[in-house]
Amino acid sequence: MSATPPSLLGGALIIAGTVIGAGMFANPTATSGVWFAGSLLVLLYTWFSMLSSGLMLLEVNTHYPHGASFDTMVKDLLGRGWNAVNGLAVAFVLYLLTYAYIFVGGDLTAQGLSRLVGGGVGLPAGQLVFFVVLAFCVWASTRLVDRLTSILIGGMIIAFFWATGGLITHVQLPVLLDSGAAEGSRYWIYAATALPVCLASFGFHGNVSSLLKYFNGNAPKVARALWLGTLIALVIYVVWQLAIQGNLPRHEFAPVIAAEGQVSVLIETLSHFVPTGSMGVILSFFAYLAIATSFLGVTLGLFDYLADMFKWDDSTAGRSKTAALTFLPPLVACLLFPTGFVTAIGYVGLAAAVWTALIPAMLLHKARKKFPDSRGYRVYGGMWLIVWVFAFGVINIAAQILSQLEKVPVFKG
């Protein structure tokens, strides 16, 4: 990153770039049970809780030297045991996301290539092409990724409004409100599937300490960047829900759910209800950019994390070893065990709940005891916020486990 501190908007875009990713493509499918009005409540609840836990991490971070990582804070405040749990949960999320990105990115690549050469490019071929190009960027250099990301994020936001602009004008109120639903249709009983997926789609918490370093320890400015970045994401998610759930009727979601929310199937099913035309292509293009930016951000995080853990240096040999450990396990898993996309994101939510909700709440509780008369940045809310965020984590973990065990109703369309 450059030496001059970035603008507030620059910081907010870094956050928005991480937040907006694979998660959002799973949202319309995961919230098809609670439908539009319910999804707004779930999104608001998740946004507020995730922003708050990010601000908690920020407050804790101000007690440590600039750039002190998650690892340092957890070890110091909660001890080695929790640090091991935290490290495992972080690694699990990053690996699983890489898997989900290859899955979706490969799907879209296969579609795109088929269109170019006139059909017949399979999913594994698409996954390999997508993977090789982006993994090469990460292996080659951090600077390249940095440059690439800002261009991609800009393009992504433009493509998003371009693509959904058309869809929004077609939104049908009865579809959005599901007013033609059968007598006695139920919505709230399906909240458990929605929660962890929305949690995953608001995750960014690995970026807080690097942003604080980037802004030279100016915590209030980082806090503003978190507010702005997560608000941009919230607006985009709401518009996205409107575009999909305002056009594709709830009772027609079955094929999308059966395909586990695969993005190409979502777009294809949508095209039966709206004349998507070139919009389908722009939508795929947007999806592509969103996945690519997250892939770059997440794998770079995983890459640095592994290099640091194994103390592998920055030489070509060192980087190659790190790259192999970063990329090969998810690629192999993707080729061998193609489970569904929405399920994968649900498990991302489960593991992410540990380090984006439970741990931040525990850290802040400890930090306020350890540094009682600090006069620096303080997040709003006092003790009730700590309890709120902790409960949010527990609720999400329970929701994912119960819906995987089918102990709670799961909407099938």
Ligand SMILES: N[C@@H](Cc1ccccc1)C(=O)O
């Ligand atoms: N929000 C990211 C996923 C993520 C989760 C947790 C931490 C960081 C990133 C996405 O939707 O793709």
